Amino acid sequence: MTNRLSIRLALLAVVAALATACGIYSFSGTSIQPDIKTVTINYFEYKALRVNPALSNDLTEALKDKFQKMTRLEQVEEEGDIEISGEVTGYDVRATAITANEEAAKSRLTVSVKITFTNRKYPEDDFEKSFSAFSEFDAELSLDAVEADLCVEIVEQLTEDILNATVANW
Numbered sequence: 001m002t003n004r005l006s007i008r009l010a011l012l013a014v015v016a017a018l019a020t021a022c023g024i025y026s027f028s029g030t031s032i033q034p035d036i037k038t039v040t041i042n043y044f045e046y047k048a049l050r051v052n053p054a055l056s057n058d059l060t061e062a063l064k065d066k067f068q069k070m071t072r073l074e075q076v077e078e079e080g081d082i083e084i085s086g087e088v089t090g091y092d093v094r095a096t097a098i099t100a101n102e103e104a105a106k107s108r109l110t111v112s113v114k115i116t117f118t119n120r121k122y123p124e125d126d127f128e129k130s131f132s133a134f135s136e137f138d139a140e141l142s143l144d145a146v147e148a149d150l151c152v153e154i155v156e157q158l159t160e161d162i163l164n165a166t167v168a169n170w
Contacts, residue, residue: 039073040080048091086115104139133157
């Protein structure tokens with residue numbers, strides 16, 4: 001009985017190795033053509049009317065970290081096989097839940113970005129796309145009190161969405 005289990009486990013290991021060796025599938029959820037080796041992630045410019053001076057840098061660095069952890073691609077400063085450029089286009093706070101007294105109970109911080117994805121080896125994959133993510137907070141709190149935590153959540157969602165759109169083919 002243990003011999004059969006050992007054979008099955010060995011067979012499973014071989015299949016897993018073959019699936020990842022072909023370069024088209026990885027267990028991280030990305031599907032990158034095997035001849036794509038490098039990525040360039042450019043600094044996200046800040047073009048939103050409301051200012052958050054740290055957001056561009058935080059978003060750029062988080063996306064670089066996400067690609068480093070989730071892909072096999074080497075990050076290069078310029079002319080990567082694939083390249084991602086972007087800009088923060090919106091940073092807005094709005095009331096989302098109103099009480100019976102017509103006062104805001106919840107507020108929502110929404111961040112919008114526009115990215116340009118360039119695939120130098122497969123230009124048919126190039127695209128421009130907008131993404132947005134939000135997080136809600138108690139309206140009794142000031143944005144200054146919760147902004148840093150909200151931005152961490154929002155940046156995580158945006159980087160996940162950008163990764164999925166660019167290399168995970170979701």
